[in-house]
Amino acid sequence: MNERNPQVRSKTERRHDTIFYAKNHEDIPRKLRNVLEPLLFDERIELFRSLASLKQRLCLPNEGRIIAILFAADKEDLMDILSMRYFFCNVQIVLILPSRRKEIVALGHGLRPRFMTYKDADFRELVSVIRKMNGAFGRSNNEPGNGTQRLGAYEK
Amino acid sequence: MIRILIVDGERSSCAMLAESAIRLGYDVSTRHTLSEGLEKIQSDPPDVVFIDAHQSDGSALDNLDVIHSAPSSPTVVIMTTCGTPECAERAIRSGAWDYIPKPLSIKEMTARVSRAVQYRSERQNNRRKMEIKRNGIVGNSPAMRASMDMVKQAADSDLNVLITGETGTGKELFALSIHSNSRRSQENFVVVDCTALPETLVESILFGHSKGAFTGADRAQEGLIRQAHKGTLFLDEMGELPLSLQKTFLRVLQEHRFRPVGSQKEVESDFRLISATNKNLEQMVEEGKFRGDLLYRLGAMTINLPPLRRHLDDIRDMVLFYVEKVCHRFGVTPKKVSDEFLKYLMKYDWPGNVRELFHVLEHACAAGLHEETLFPVHLPQELRINIARSLFEENRSVRHGGTNGSDFDLQSSQFLSLKRFRQSAYSDLEETYLRNLLTSSSGDIREACALSKLSRTRLYGLLKKYNIRHQI
The missing domain is CATH 3.40.50.2300 (Response regulator)
Structure with missing residues (x-):
């Protein structure tokens, strides 16, 4: 923990990185955007807009674990994510599916996600799961997060 | 023949x-x-x-x-x-x-x-009839062969399986291997990570809920148990399942029927359960933190995965497998591995088990990205220091004739690995016990056997091991 600014965690203290993938910003439902916005800054989430850049990121050496929040816009996007399964071997996946159809859900389970939710869901569950996962790997759940400070989110 | x-x-x-x-x-x-x-x-x-x-x-x-x-x-x-x-x-x-x-x-x-x-x-x-799909499980040591035999037995049956083992031993991979080799392999393998789910949400995530069951439940949601219908439900870190939910889950295990939150109708699910934990569930039962009847149900078959330090002979295969995989991921030609590199890895206790080994190899591949062969210098510095120190300690221990009995040197023991420290402490205690035993029995072996409940052969063996003489 940085003593001068307790909100800033040095890279060496973090035993995990959190990344978020969504192909198109416009596809992200408003509800999800509302809950994600403060989360992006509190949890220093890296954003990815293409599978190519996501793949590049996953190819980088990583000391700790990665939590990946993957937003599959449609079935095709989900299939593309599945084709990259190889690169997710040490990644804890939180998956947002495009629909609740049985075949989509079955495809989703192929990624062995830690948590799965849907595009049309209430995303409060998602937020508490991400906060719990981040707490479990990094800091305690009681540590304050400050949504007003833009600490580390960056986009690729 | x-x-x-x-x-x-x-x-x-x-x-x-x-x-x-x-x-x-x-x-x-x-x-x-x-x-x-x-x-x-x-x-x-x-x-x-x-x-x-x-x-x-x-x-x-x-x-x-x-x-x-x-x-x-x-x-x-x-x-x-x-x-x-x-x-x-x-x-x-x-x-x-x-x-x-x-x-x-x-x-x-x-x-x-x-x-x-x-x-x-x-x-x-x-x-001969059936080789099983290993799903990336590497190793052919006796310990791994025994575990794979258990995987095969589990895959052939439909019993509930409890996989235990230290963190990083690959419990999920073994669970997946059981599923992939079972008759349910074409259906879902549903992961429930009990550490990731907040306590307040576990019930609705597992059992699902009806529309309006609680604030925010604006539509009905199928639970993970139902999604595992005809497939496998994998409950990871089972010890984290809230005590309040354990009773309900026990009933689901018995009847394979349950009621989603807020629903009047029961739902059926024909799932096979595999659970995993790194906790001592028996101890949790004694402490009242886990239900004994649920533990009994979970462990129809138990697979205890060995920590990596117990099958160090698998390290070579694991290194070759993972280095190739990482190099492929990094987009570079697969690297060779020097003998010194392997020897260094074999000298470490691996408290984080296979997961730690894989992180270390990833680091080594990155450090030697443009080099053809991996040497100890490519390992993380902390690990090299740890191993180098333990080598130095071994030499010093040999030079000083070991650290036995009352001469036990606490100063130097602080530099031992935990495993070596335990072994040394265990030997010291055993020797002290034997000396006290002989004193208490005035050197009478029959009495010593009766007191210690050891056989005569075993007692003689131990006395010989510690070079303890007795008077008859």
């Missing part, structure tokens, strides 16, 4: 057992000391080994790993004249097929030999 080796210092019982086996038509060899037996096992690997637990030159239990590591991976039956429940448990945990008391009648001997051979033959036939 099935080859049987009998290792027993008592020549009469050894001859009787050999005769029973020869009459059944097997190729039988006999040896009368542990060292002779081990030599025979290495030079001419048998299919089945009958071995007395306490040999004049050592304990068979201490050498089970060596016996199992023979190319034939023999089926081992431990015999004893004076067994203890602890030894029986240790033998079974170490992979012995059976632990039997001596002496046996001719009839019993014949039956034991026949059963061991029957098991051996059937297992070999089964192995």
